[in-house]
Amino acid sequence: MPKKCLFIIHVLIICQICPPSFARLKIGVGRADCTGPAAEVTFMGYAKSSQKGCGIHLRQFSRAFIFDDGTKRAAFVSVDTGMMAHSVRKAVLFRLNKMYNSTYTESNLILSGTHTHSAPGGYLMEFMYDLPCLGFVKETFDALVEGITTSIERAHRSMVDGKALLSYGEVLGANINRSPTAYLLNPEEEREQYPHNVDKDLIQLKLLKSDDTLLGAINWFSVHPTSMNFSNCLITSDNVGYASVLLEKSHNKDAPIGQGRFVGAFASTNLGDVSPNVRGPRCIDTDEICSLMSSTCRGEAKYCVAAGPGVDMFDSTRIIAEKLFEEARRLLDSPDGHPISPPINYIHRFVDMPSQNATIQHPNGTTQQVHGCLPAMGYSFAAGTTDGVGEFGFSQGARHGSSQWNTLRDFLFQPTQEDIDCQYPKPILINSGRISTPYEWQPRIVSTQLIQLGDLFLVAVPGEFTTMSGRRLRRTIRDTAINNGVSGAKVVITGLSNIYTSYIATPEEYQMQRYEGASTIFGPYTLTLYRKVYKEMVEAMLTGENVDPGPQPPDLSTQVISLVPPVMLDTSGFLKQFGDCLVQPLPVVKRGMTVFALFISGHPRNNLMHDRTFLTVEKRVEARKWKVVATDADWETKFIWRRDSTLSGGSKVTVEWTVPLNAAPGKYRLRHFGYYKSLFGGTFPYSGTSKSFEVME
Ligand SMILES: *[C@@H]1O[C@H](CO)[C@@H](O)[C@H](O)[C@H]1NC(C)=O
Ligand SMILES: *[C@@H]1O[C@H](CO)[C@@H](O)[C@H](O)[C@H]1NC(C)=O
Ligand SMILES: *[C@@H]1O[C@H](CO)[C@@H](O)[C@H](O)[C@H]1NC(C)=O
Ligand SMILES: *[C@@H]1O[C@H](CO)[C@@H](O)[C@H](O)[C@H]1NC(C)=O
Numbered sequence: 001m002p003k004k005c006l007f008i009i010h011v012l013i014i015c016q017i018c019p020p021s022f023a024r025l026k027i028g029v030g031r032a033d034c035t036g037p038a039a040e041v042t043f044m045g046y047a048k049s050s051q052k053g054c055g056i057h058l059r060q061f062s063r064a065f066i067f068d069d070g071t072k073r074a075a076f077v078s079v080d081t082g083m084m085a086h087s088v089r090k091a092v093l094f095r096l097n098k099m100y101n102s103t104y105t106e107s108n109l110i111l112s113g114t115h116t117h118s119a120p121g122g123y124l125m126e127f128m129y130d131l132p133c134l135g136f137v138k139e140t141f142d143a144l145v146e147g148i149t150t151s152i153e154r155a156h157r158s159m160v161d162g163k164a165l166l167s168y169g170e171v172l173g174a175n176i177n178r179s180p181t182a183y184l185l186n187p188e189e190e191r192e193q194y195p196h197n198v199d200k201d202l203i204q205l206k207l208l209k210s211d212d213t214l215l216g217a218i219n220w221f222s223v224h225p226t227s228m229n230f231s232n233c234l235i236t237s238d239n240v241g242y243a244s245v246l247l248e249k250s251h252n253k254d255a256p257i258g259q260g261r262f263v264g265a266f267a268s269t270n271l272g273d274v275s276p277n278v279r280g281p282r283c284i285d286t287d288e289i290c291s292l293m294s295s296t297c298r299g300e301a302k303y304c305v306a307a308g309p310g311v312d313m314f315d316s317t318r319i320i321a322e323k324l325f326e327e328a329r330r331l332l333d334s335p336d337g338h339p340i341s342p343p344i345n346y347i348h349r350f351v352d353m354p355s356q357n358a359t360i361q362h363p364n365g366t367t368q369q370v371h372g373c374l375p376a377m378g379y380s381f382a383a384g385t386t387d388g389v390g391e392f393g394f395s396q397g398a399r400h401g402s403s404q405w406n407t408l409r410d411f412l413f414q415p416t417q418e419d420i421d422c423q424y425p426k427p428i429l430i431n432s433g434r435i436s437t438p439y440e441w442q443p444r445i446v447s448t449q450l451i452q453l454g455d456l457f458l459v460a461v462p463g464e465f466t467t468m469s470g471r472r473l474r475r476t477i478r479d480t481a482i483n484n485g486v487s488g489a490k491v492v493i494t495g496l497s498n499i500y501t502s503y504i505a506t507p508e509e510y511q512m513q514r515y516e517g518a519s520t521i522f523g524p525y526t527l528t529l530y531r532k533v534y535k536e537m538v539e540a541m542l543t544g545e546n547v548d549p550g551p552q553p554p555d556l557s558t559q560v561i562s563l564v565p566p567v568m569l570d571t572s573g574f575l576k577q578f579g580d581c582l583v584q585p586l587p588v589v590k591r592g593m594t595v596f597a598l599f600i601s602g603h604p605r606n607n608l609m610h611d612r613t614f615l616t617v618e619k620r621v622e623a624r625k626w627k628v629v630a631t632d633a634d635w636e637t638k639f640i641w642r643r644d645s646t647l648s649g650g651s652k653v654t655v656e657w658t659v660p661l662n663a664a665p666g667k668y669r670l671r672h673f674g675y676y677k678s679l680f681g682g683t684f685p686y687s688g689t690s691k692s693f694e695v696m697e
Contacts, residue, residue, distance in 0.1 A: 024342055027162035027207050028066040029216035029263040030154025031248075033610040034079060034147020035060045036120035036140040038235055039603065039641045041564060042133040044082035044121025046230040046388040049132045053120055054233035055604070055640040055653070056614065058241055059633040060119050061258055062144075062151040063265040065207065065218055066159060067453055069342035074108045074451045075155070076218065076458060076494065078267035079148055080237035080244075083113040083463075083496040085124040086447065086553050091145040096152060104152065107348040110449060110460040111148060113496040115268045116225040116238040117388070122564065124500060125556040128377075128432055128441040136560035143608055161210040165337025166456055166490065169202040169327045174239075174320050175223040177467065178275040178306065178386050179396075179516055181292050182509040186468045198222060198274045198467050202324065203492055204331045205340070205456070214251060216263035219243075219328045220492055222467065225268075226387040227276045227317035229307070234638060239276050240266035242321035242635060247328055257633035258611070266324055268495035270470025272463075272503050273516050276320045279308025281386035293512070294397045295386050301395040306386040318635070338490075345452040347541040349533070350550030352445050353501075353522040354433065356529040370525040373422035374433025375442040375501070376415065378518030379405070382429055385515045396514045401427035423523050426513055432521070439559040442521055445551055447498035448533055450477075450541060456490050457481060459534065460497035465504045466516050469527045472506065476531045477538055484542040499553065504530065570602040570676040571649040578602055578676045579688025582652070585670055588694045594658045595670070597690040601653040602676030604641050606683040614639045614674060615655040620667040620692065629668075636660055659695055667692045 035056065043051045060080035067074050089111050096104045122130050122137025123144055130136055177183050177197040184191075191197075199222040207215040225238030237244070243266045245257055252260025281290045281304050283297035290297050290304035297303035310316035331337075356372040379398035384390030401409075409415075413431040420428065432441035449460035457477055465473060474491040481489035503519040510517040510524045520526050540547045572578045583598035604614065613631035621627045632639045636658045644650040655670045670690040675683040 024069055025162055025164060025340070026068040026159045027164065027215055028155035028157070028159040029207060030064045030151045030156070030158060031258065031263045032062050032147045032150035032154060033059055033258055034062045034081070034144050035235060035608055035610065036143045037137070037605040037608065038639070039605060041120040041122060041137050041140060043118055044133070045115070045117025045226070046384070047132045048230045049134070051230045052233060053235055054642060055235070055638065056632045057234040057236040057638055058245060058635065059258060060147070060235065060237055061244070062148040063244070063263050064151040064155040065216060065263070066155045067164070067344055068159065069344040072344040072346070073103065074344050074346050074453070075104060075152060076110045076112070076451065077148060077151060078112050078114060078218065078265035079144065080116055080241045081113045081119050081144060082115060082117065082121060083500040084111040084498050086443070086499040087125040087557060088123055088141065088144050088148070089498055092148045092152070095145070095149045099153065100156065106447070107449070108346045108451070110451060110458060110494055110497050112267050112460065112494045114225055114237065114240050114266065115271065115496050116236065116241055118228045118232050118234070118236045118238055120235065125560055126440055126442055127438060128430065129500065134563040136562045137564050138562065139605060143610070147610065162215060163208050163210065164340040164453065165206045165208070166340055167204050167206065167331045167334065167337040169204065169331045170200050171202050171221060171323050171327045172200060173278060173309070174323045175200070175274045175276060176278050176280060177273050179273045179509070179514040182505065182512040182514045182517060183273065183468060185508040185511060186506055187508070190468070194471065199270065199470070202327045202331070204328060206332060206337055214262055214332065217247070217265070217328065217332055219264070219266045219324070220269045221266060221324055222269050222271045222274050223276045223320065224271050224274055224387060225276070227320055228313050230388045232313065234640065239317050239320035240324065242317055243324035243328065245635065246321060246325040250329060256628065256631055264328070269493045270465040270467060271495055272466035272469065272505065274467060275306055275387050276316070277306035277308055277387055279306065281306040290386070294395045296395045300393065301383050301389045304386055305389065340456055341454045343452070343454065345541055346450060347537050347547060348447065348449040348549070349537060349547050350445050350552060351448055351533055352551055353526070353529065354444050356533065358525065358528050358532045360528060370528055372525070372529050373523030374419060375444055375521040376419060376423050376426070376428045376433055377430040377521065378423070378426035378513055379429045380513050380515050380518035383515060397512055398427060398518070399425050399513050401429065405429065425511060426518060438561055439556050440554055443499055443501055443553060445553040446501055448537060449498060450534070450537055452541060455486050455488050456492065457538070459491060459493050461493055461495060461504070462497060462499040463501040463504050464495060465493060466506065466509060468506050468509065469504045472527065473531055473534060476535050480535050480538040481542065484539060486542065567603040567605050567677050569649045569679050570651065572600050572676070573650055576600055578674070578686035579672060581688050581690045584691045585693045588696060589659055590696050591659045591661050591663050594656060595693060596654050596656040597670045599653050599655065599672040599688040601641065601651050601672065602674045602686065603651060604674065606675035606677050609673070612673070614653070614672065616671045617657045618669050618671060619664065626669065630657060663695055665695055665697050668695055669693070
């Protein structure tokens with residue numbers, strides 16, 4: 001054979017063995033509705049029993065992304081919910097295992113909550129976390145399990161040859177540190193390495209088919225979804241959720257929100273001390289700056305509230321969302337990015353935190369043995385934050401308890417001297433680790449997990465790492481990965497994943513006992529212990545060692561208490577029917593105005609209307625033909641429910657629509673869909689339609 005041919009064959013063989021490295025990935029994306037019960041269930045986040053649902057502004061979605069290199073598969077799911085719960089992940093895996101055997105396991109599936117504070121709670125099972133919701137709420141739990149499972153199923157069925165590109169952007173003016181005084185306790189030479197006291201990067205993993213059509217994107221940006229404050233009673237995915245809606249809308253032309261091929265997530269990361277309320281904390285009555293250490297005005301926390309940048313909370317949500325969306329879109333449109341290539345790898349371990357030990361090297365050369373504590377919350381936990389203050393007059397930065405509250409605490413769960421010493425300087429308010437009545441209050445066994453996609457490491461953490469805690473953990477993992485042969489390792493923290501254990505502040509920040517330090521439940525060295533655990537995991541994963549899977553967290557599902565009453569019955573009233581329109585929209589409206597209609601309704605908990613809607617805005621396109629232009633998942637609509645009186649069983653809904661500035665002029669109408677519960681059992685669908693109205697320019 002001539003030399004030239006041999007050469008060509010040689011090249012062909014090489015190309016077979018090593019095609020462009022990212023061409024070997026298979027990728028799947030999927031999205032599903034996981035909206036919880038839209039009325040009368042307390043939201044999770046601000047711990048306010050009074051913040052109960054009254055309708056929907058934006059729906060909750062679960063967004064799933066699956067990666068497969070032909071040998072191993074890993075999945076990441078971002079869910080519009082307060083945080084992920086062990087119970088939910090277990091139930092999702094149980095369902096997936098029935099369909100796909102052991103394709104998805106605790107080891108290769110990360111479920112991460114976006115941390116919206118405006119979605120129904122009651123699904124965590126640990127007693128303390130479900131307490132504001134009056135215990136376990138099966139409807140919320142089932143909605144999440146079903147939505148998450150469906151999103152993974154859809155991603156599973158959509159696997160195609162694809163590629164992934166990692167890129168970094170920056171968003172300014174969208175986040176501030178809400179405990180800047182605690183941040184300042186971190187060593188100066190460490191702080192000097194960073195330009196800001198919060199992370200401003202927007203990290204994007206862009207997913208494409210091998211022919212370069214876009215499949216989806218995962219974006220990580222460090223911010224609390226607390227643009228909506230605790231006066232809000234409409235379900236919403238908040239700033240990051242609306243950023244997802246905007247990104248998906250811009251790529252799924254004409255598809256209703258929550259449908260369409262492109263899936264775009266804005267997932268949580270180390271957002272522990274990061275607020276979106278960028279005007280900062282102010283005394284609400286005098287507009288002065290609050291006291292920095294305690295976040296109080298004249299000694300009271302309730303007057304010190306952060307807000308902004310908009311004129312109200314909806315406007316603030318929109319502004320932050322648009323900033324995130326614009327930067328994500330810029331990165332998506334750019335051809336640049338770091339290609340992600342195989343191998344895919346993963347590791348998971350359950351860790352009993354109170355029994356962990358570590359050795360600290362002090363700069364003066366001495367070493368110190370440290371260990372974990374049983375879970376406990378400090379006094380400043382009860383103070384809440386400037387994004388949402390607590391009750392009973394607590395304030396942040398409390399390093400001493402009060403005898404009154406200590407007496408009550410000791411009656412419930414007296415801390416031992418060992419507990420007090422271990423948590424020092426945290427004054428213990430809730431000694432959750434010493435009480436098991438009626439069942440576990442806060443977890444002591446956590447889930448720690450890593451997914452490796454080539455030189456990218458996704459680190460699933462069971463809580464809210466503060467800015468500096470996240471930076472330290474990333475550095476530990478990056479250094480360990482580089483030492484084990486992954487040059488250029490990149491690390492992303494995926495926040496509020498798998499199990500929830502409140503906050504993780506640095507040992508220095510812990511000393512000030514602001515909200516984040518007071519909510520660092522395993523004591524001052526929580527972060528130190530996590531860094532050790534994750535370092536061991538990176539080493540084990542990269543060297544192919546087996547790790548002990550660790551102790552299983554307790555199964556609380558048979559013990560949970562549930563006090564949220566079920567829907568008893570709906571009544572439509574004398575000579576009236578469900579769906580009757582009691583208040584018609586104005587006959588003529590201009591763009592930018594808000595129209596509404598009022599309908600007799602059933603209880604929204606009768607049917608959560610997943611992948612459907614409680615309302616439509618419809619435009620007449622020809623005689624008798626109407627086209628849906630908006631649903632209850634759109635930003636421009638609000639679905640607002642209220643009971644007539646607690647006894648009557650009657651209720652009404654308002655369907656509200658703010659006419660977009662680019663709406664086509666013409667005839668429109670508002671509709672409402674729902675289910676009512678009959679006295680004789682069973683739920684039945686109904687619908688109602690308003691008169692039509694004219695939209696003018
Ligand atoms: C399911 O997985 C187990 C272990 O991985 C294997 O032994 C079994 O054959 C699988 N079952 C099916 C139906 O694929
Ligand atoms: C929430 O925001 C609204 C503005 O949208 C404001 O009027 C209200 O006082 C805020 N409530 C709290 C508790 O911060
Ligand atoms: C930590 O140290 C204590 C006391 O020395 C020991 O009982 C415990 O087993 C250690 N924990 C681990 C995880 O090694
Ligand atoms: C070394 O530094 C640590 C932490 O700052 C301190 O607790 C310890 O007393 C120091 N030891 C000596 C011998 O100076």
